[in-house]
Amino acid sequence: MEDLLELDDQLTPEHRMIRDTVRRFVSERVLPHVGEWFERGVFPGRELAPELGSLGLLGMHLEGYGCAGLDAISYGVACRELEAGDSGLRSFVSVQGSLAMFPIWKYGSEEQKQEWLPRLASGEAIGCFGLTEPDHGSDPGSMRTYAKQDPSGDWILNGSKMWITNGSIADVAVVWAQTDSGIRGFIVPASTPGFSAQEIHRKLSLRASVTSSLHFDDVRLPASAVLPGVTGLKGPLSCLTEARYGILWGVVGAARACLEAAVDYARTRIQFGKPIGAFQLTQRKLAWMAVALGQAGLTALHLGRLKEAGRLKPRQVSFGKLANVRAALDIAREARSILGANGITLEYPVIRHMTNLESVLTYEGTEEVHTLVLGEALTGVAAYR
Template structure:
């Protein structure tokens, strides 16, 4: 599809290489199978992780410890191409790099970094991020999971987490818990006694993704399992900002895939002896979808450049997540109307992206929460309670 706004011209040679390499991987290894994965409710994480690691896509925006150390725009471009394949694929990479590796890289001890980051960057070890709880999603400060020090100096964790991507296949979990010293993060090997994970089934969205509930039953950890570099909600919220940045780029990929499918269908589907793309109403839909995708891409590129300049704020990331996911979901829904009945089959990517985006709209900050973030930025008045 033509790049009318010539946005791709703004990418550097290295960023284009990331784009092309990631796109080729998705085309060869994901698109031929993802419809079946979605229908079956499976995701071959163990098979894909080493390949993703070999391409340098796991923790790619981090430095040292086997990480690629690429810039924010490169990370965003990779997320865009991954989510053009499926939101579940981009979620896997986002959770691994931004939610599991990033807190260890940013706040962990040298021992924690050396133990986990090289293995996670290569795809040998898979990570997950335990923040959301059954009764505390948008209000993580109310979490009930606790970590208590006992006389030996060990930590004892009790509680549960919900909607955890990679939870039942992870080798390590970064778990956030209430302590006497505020909220702290813990690096938890998942073979620790007292840890258990139960995969969540019967999902109608993000089916090509592993989602689980985590349980901690008097789970004992050594004193040095805590992340030493952060206390309070700053820790998990900073991780979420990293992941939301990937989402605001990834949503562009899902939207673009839906638009491309709709354009191709409109060119070839004949009704009333004409391709439906020759009708004005269809062209109007396609034009507005193209505008939405272009605007979302410009937003992502601008925010990527701000991030590379070290000037991005959480409020700006909320703007991008709010605007781009909504644009992608609207585009997917409109594309579905162009495909008609064929739009609800897995022969085309549209319904898969559409249902996935319903989850993307909610996770890592609901649309309502990001709306209130912007509302507070505009008025100076918080309205969360």
């Protein structure tokens, strides 16, 4: 399909190499199977993690400790190509790199970094990020999970987390909890007594992804389990900013896959003696889908350049997440209408992307929360409460 704005011409040769490498991996290892994974509600994370690690995709935007140390646009392009396969695949890589590895890399001790980052980068170990709770999603500052230090210096962790990607296959969880001195991050190995994880089933979105609940029942952790470099909501929110950056690129890939499917179908589906792509109403749909895709791609590229320059602000990431996910979801829905009844089958990628994007619209900041972030930026007035 033609890139109407020729956006990939703006990429460096290294970015294009990453694009082609990830696209080939997705084409060979994911697309032949992802429809079946989605239908069965499974994701072979243990099998894919070492392969993703060998490609340098886990924590690829981090420096040292076995990480690739690539730039922001490289990370974005990789997320775009991964999500062109499936949002669950990009979520796996995003959670591993931006939500499990990034807080250890940014706020961890040298011992914590040496212990976990090389294993997570290679895919030998899988990580998850415990912030959202059953009763506290958009308001993480009200979390109930609590850690208290006893006279021995150990921490005792109690509480639960919900909607945790990778949770029940993770070797380690980065868990955020209230303490007497504010919210702190804790590195919790999955083998720690009192820690348990259950996979959430009966999902109709992100089915090719492991989603779990985490439970902590008097989990005893040494003092060395605390991330020493941050206290307060700044810690988890900075991690979410990293992950949301990957999302605003990733959904461009999902949208592109839907538009490509719609264009191919419109060229070959014959009705009233000619392809449906020859009808004006269909061409109008395709044209506006292409416009929305181009605008989302421009937004991602611009924010990537700001990030590389060290100028990217959280509210700009909110802008990208809000605009690009909504655009991708609109494109997926329009593509579904072009495919008609065939659009609801897993013979085509559209319904899978469409239902996945319903979750992407919500996770890591709902559409409503990002709207309020922009409202506050424009008016100077916070309207969250």
